Amino acid sequence: MEPPLIIKNLHFLDNMFNMTMTFRQDSDVYRPYGRTEALREPQSFTIPVKSKLVAWVVSKWYPGVRRNEYYKELNKYIPIDVYGKSHMKLSWDDFYTTVSQYKFYLAFENSIYKDYITEKLWSNAFDSWAVPVVLGTTRKNYERFLPGEAFIHVDDFPSAKDLADYLIQLDNDDERYKNYFNWRSLYRVRRETGWDNHYCKACRALRQAPDYQVIPSLEKWFLEGTNV
Structure with a gap:
């Protein structure tokens, strides 16, 4: 794994x-760490109330990996609440209730590797109803496993500043933000742990x-x- x-x-x-x-x-x-499964019939859903902007839960800082440098650059333009070792404390009991308060979750992988899409997206983001901002394999690779409108890929933006500007735009536009949840009426996330x-x-x-x-x-x- x-x-x-x-x-x-x-x-x-x-x-x-x-x-x-x-x-x-x-x-x-x-x-796989998770997968999407088509529903037999469309279902309605309710997005939890969001009061915070961007969260990231990370404990292991591997030297030289892309996600570390991208986080540092992104944090220059948008506030990011970081939980985990050497950052704000977060227990497993409070994990989902805490992250569900955020509109966006940084599902940053430690490696850029074929099909490597981990619990950072499938569980941390989706189970918390936060829109995942992904950094890892290509968008094309992600879209083999989940709808393209279910996530935001860092590679879709020329720079971290452009991504930050886009997240701020979504924060101020409820309708555009809700579009990232429309897939939930047609699919559900399955994880076999x-x-x-x-x-x-x-x-x-x-x-x-x-x-x-x-x-x-x-x-x-x-x-x-x-x-x-």
Whole structure:
């Protein structure tokens, strides 16, 4: 479930595996962090009352990753409330009630990697009913898994200042802001959490697999995902 930034020394596992189970859609066993599922009938929804602007929950500051520098630049033009280690404290019990007060949530990934769209979007933002501002893989890659109008991508803007100006515009225009929730009348978010689900899906795949591929270099296969 983690990208190459975190998973090291995969070369020690060369010539040991024939099947993969990761968040990448081209894995033998696909295990995404979340997915959207079409509803049988359109449903109405109510957006929680918002009293704050932008939130970000982060605990690990990996050196040299893009999200750190982008946050610093964005924060010059718009206030961002940061929670987590070395920032404002936030318990899991208060997580969703706190984040749901914000109009926008920075779903900034620690890696730009194929199909790597984590709980930062699927849970932190969507479960809190905050519009996710994403930084990670390409918009095209995001739109393989969720509606394009469900999020704001940093790459859609020439600079962090342009993004900040846009968020401020949305803050002052309720109708335009609400457009980022229209998809919820047609889709719902599904997440399968817990290792029991992972193991069961792996067992089903093993029983049903007609054959296995050969993966001489697990490291090489995994690093291919960086080319997004």
